[in-house]
Amino acid sequence: MKTASFIILVSILLLSGCANKSVRGVATEKSSAEVLFENLKSIVGKATLFGHQDDLAYGIGWKYVEGESDVKRTAGDYPALFGWELGGIELGNPVNLDSVPFHKMREFAVWVHKNGGVNTFSWHPFSAVDESKSSWVVDEEVVRHILPGGSHHTVFIQHLDKMVGFFKELKTEEGEMIPFIFRPWHEMDGGWFWWGVDLTTPQEMIVLFRFTIEYMHENGVTNFLVAYSPDRHFNNEAEYLTWYPGDDLVDVIGVDNYYDMRSGEQGLQDAIHKLEIVARYAEKTGKVAAFTETGLDRITEMDWYTAKLGAALNANEWTRKIVYAMVWRNHDLTHFYVPHPEHPAANDFRSFLNQNQIWLLNDWNNFVTNK
Numbered sequence: 001m002k003t004a005s006f007i008i009l010v011s012i013l014l015l016s017g018c019a020n021k022s023v024r025g026v027a028t029e030k031s032s033a034e035v036l037f038e039n040l041k042s043i044v045g046k047a048t049l050f051g052h053q054d055d056l057a058y059g060i061g062w063k064y065v066e067g068e069s070d071v072k073r074t075a076g077d078y079p080a081l082f083g084w085e086l087g088g089i090e091l092g093n094p095v096n097l098d099s100v101p102f103h104k105m106r107e108f109a110v111w112v113h114k115n116g117g118v119n120t121f122s123w124h125p126f127s128a129v130d131e132s133k134s135s136w137v138v139d140e141e142v143v144r145h146i147l148p149g150g151s152h153h154t155v156f157i158q159h160l161d162k163m164v165g166f167f168k169e170l171k172t173e174e175g176e177m178i179p180f181i182f183r184p185w186h187e188m189d190g191g192w193f194w195w196g197v198d199l200t201t202p203q204e205m206i207v208l209f210r211f212t213i214e215y216m217h218e219n220g221v222t223n224f225l226v227a228y229s230p231d232r233h234f235n236n237e238a239e240y241l242t243w244y245p246g247d248d249l250v251d252v253i254g255v256d257n258y259y260d261m262r263s264g265e266q267g268l269q270d271a272i273h274k275l276e277i278v279a280r281y282a283e284k285t286g287k288v289a290a291f292t293e294t295g296l297d298r299i300t301e302m303d304w305y306t307a308k309l310g311a312a313l314n315a316n317e318w319t320r321k322i323v324y325a326m327v328w329r330n331h332d333l334t335h336f337y338v339p340h341p342e343h344p345a346a347n348d349f350r351s352f353l354n355q356n357q358i359w360l361l362n363d364w365n366n367f368v369t370n371k
């Protein structure tokens with residue numbers, strides 16, 4: 001190839017890479033993930049988006065009914081943020097580990113994007129060392145075997161390829177890639193996942209996390225934000241950062257916390273303290289902070305939404321900087337986090353959502369369109 005055409009080709013390749021990539025501060029057209037990040041940043045200290053896992057897929061007493069949502073049924077509007085779970089995609093399964101068909105999940109996520117909402121994905125993959133073992137089987141080391149050089153690295157690459165394949169199809173009818181927040185390897189400080197603290201060193205986790213995101217980038221999935229979300233096992237910033245893959249990679253500084261949020265007044269104070277750590281670190285690094293998972297299963301405290309979640313998010317100037325809080329799924333009456341309309345906690349849920357700074361989809365859309 002002649003030198004001139006080679007230079008032109010290299011320039012084209014470089015430019016096309018930049019246009020898609022999350023290269024902040026570079027004067028190329030912004031990707032929709034960058035726009036999402038900026039929109040989230042502009043609500044820091046102003047509002048917290050309310051999120052719900054699997055909100056559009058099913059709820060209490062219904063499954064796959066178009067337009068349906070338990071948040072909407074009880075509170076009159078959709079959540080602003082929608083969580084989805086990819087576990088099972090790595091095995092080539094047509095449905096995820098909670099029986100949600102991946103083709104439906106894709107349709108829901110596209111609907112969310114079209115309607116102004118935010119999508120976030122978690123991934124509880126089966127083990128690449130033994131594909132019969134779910135994320136919750138913690139009887140052997142997995143991570144060190146799936147890292148580069150490990151005995152099961154090739155299988156892990158196949159798993160990543162399946163996950164990448166899903167995200168590459170996450171586009172509108174017009175072919176536009178939709179932005180999302182990806183939150184892999186969460187709660188790594190707990191002992192309940194095969195990537196958890198008992199079976200994985202912090203260094204291994206960092207390598208795994210970085211490898212996962214870089215692999216996505218290298219394989220053409222670039223239009224997303226990355227969330228880092230340990231559970232509650234930290235008491236200061238240094239501990240929080242034990243598994244942190246790096247400021248160059250992460251956009252959302254998150255925490256998952258159920259335990260403290262169901263453990264009385266002391267628990268609430270502990271949860272607030274952890275949200276503060278997260279919010280301070282996000283501010284220091286120019287990122288956004290989020291309460292990436294919480295909730296009270298079956299809502300056994302009737303004032304949980306105002307007395308716990310509302311109190312935590314509105315505790316002080318730091319917790320008010322949390323940009324979203326997401327509760328887990330409404331499987332059925334034995335496992336749910338959003339009250340159905342007749343539930344005795346429904347009024348309290350509505351009071352929580354009626355606070356000015358807690359936003360559902362319409363509030364968020366009004367803000368984004370009038371910005």
Ligand code: BMA
Pocket residue numbers: 085097098124328329
């Ligand atoms: C857990 C429970 C499980 C579910 C898993 C992954 O918290 O809700 O029933 O399979 O999350 O979504």
